[in-house]
Amino acid sequence: MSVHTPFKKFPEFTTERLFLRMVKETDTPYLFEIKADEEITAKYGREPHASIEQTSRWVDEILKDYVEKKTLSWSITLRGEDNPIGFFTLWNLDLDSYMAELGYELNRKYWRKGIMVEALNALIDWAFLEMGLNRIEACPMKINTPSIGILEKLGFRYEGNLRERIYFKGKFEDQLYYSILKSDWETRNKM
Numbered sequence: 001m002s003v004h005t006p007f008k009k010f011p012e013f014t015t016e017r018l019f020l021r022m023v024k025e026t027d028t029p030y031l032f033e034i035k036a037d038e039e040i041t042a043k044y045g046r047e048p049h050a051s052i053e054q055t056s057r058w059v060d061e062i063l064k065d066y067v068e069k070k071t072l073s074w075s076i077t078l079r080g081e082d083n084p085i086g087f088f089t090l091w092n093l094d095l096d097s098y099m100a101e102l103g104y105e106l107n108r109k110y111w112r113k114g115i116m117v118e119a120l121n122a123l124i125d126w127a128f129l130e131m132g133l134n135r136i137e138a139c140p141m142k143i144n145t146p147s148i149g150i151l152e153k154l155g156f157r158y159e160g161n162l163r164e165r166i167y168f169k170g171k172f173e174d175q176l177y178y179s180i181l182k183s184d185w186e187t188r189n190k191m
Contacts, residue, residue, distance in 0.1 A: 003095040003132050007069050011130070013122040020074045020119055023063065023087065027075050028056045030084040034107050043144040044103075045168035062089070069093070076106070076119050085110050088119060090127065090136070099135035100127070104147075116150055124154060128182045135181050141166055142174035155188045156180045 013020040023031075032055035034040055038048045049055045065071035070093060076086035086106035093100045102123075106116050127133045138156060140147040152158075156178040164172035 003098060004069070006072055006131060007066070010066075010072075011126060013074075013126060014079065015118050015122050017079060018115065018119055018122075019077045019079050019081075020088075020122060021077065022066075023059060023073045023075045023084075025056075025059055025063070027084045028052060028059050030107075031055055031059065031075070031087060034084075034087065034105050037108060039108060040105055042168070043141065043147065045141055045166040045173060065091070069095070072100075074119075074123070076115065086116065086119070088116075088123060090123075092137075097135075098133050099137065100133060102136050102138045104150075111146070117153055120150070120154055124180065124185060128185050133182065135179055138178045139175050140178070142176055148176065148178075151178045154180065155184055157184065 010022040012022070029052060032049060032052045035049040035055050035058065041048045049058070062071060062073045066073065071089055071091040072093070073087065073089040073091075075084035076088065077084055086104065088102065088104035090100035091103060102120070104116055104120065124136065127136060136156075138147075138151050139162070140151065142161070157180065159177040159179055162175040162177060165175040166173045
């Protein structure tokens, strides 16, 4: 497989509890529930979506970005169900450099159940093994300690502090830089 293969046939994954599939327009009401939750969106320095139409436009952008080979985005569903409980994406793709940035969100009802770690483990395995990426980056806000914990559990390494990079709610917030390399992933999987 090459870095271009997922743009020919979108990859889907099944884990012990989850089915991870391409985002589709009918996901909009479920993704709106996530995007409209201020406790979720504040963790990455954005205002919540004010309307389902706003989420619908966001979903349309995701689908357009896939066609343009800019982004790969998955809905997270429980096995046997089709309604998304979360979302993750590889975006800021640089296929010439075999790298991408990771982003993710999960409905608050499912926090602290290991769901995001389970979903992202499947993604990372596929990204290195099948897609052929060499580097995956993530940039959580410094105040987002749950996200930082997920990244560290997955084997991401801290690379630096981007001081006052995000302006949100009247103040500047630091953003942290994390990454995992294919060689890190290979070392982790040998254990």
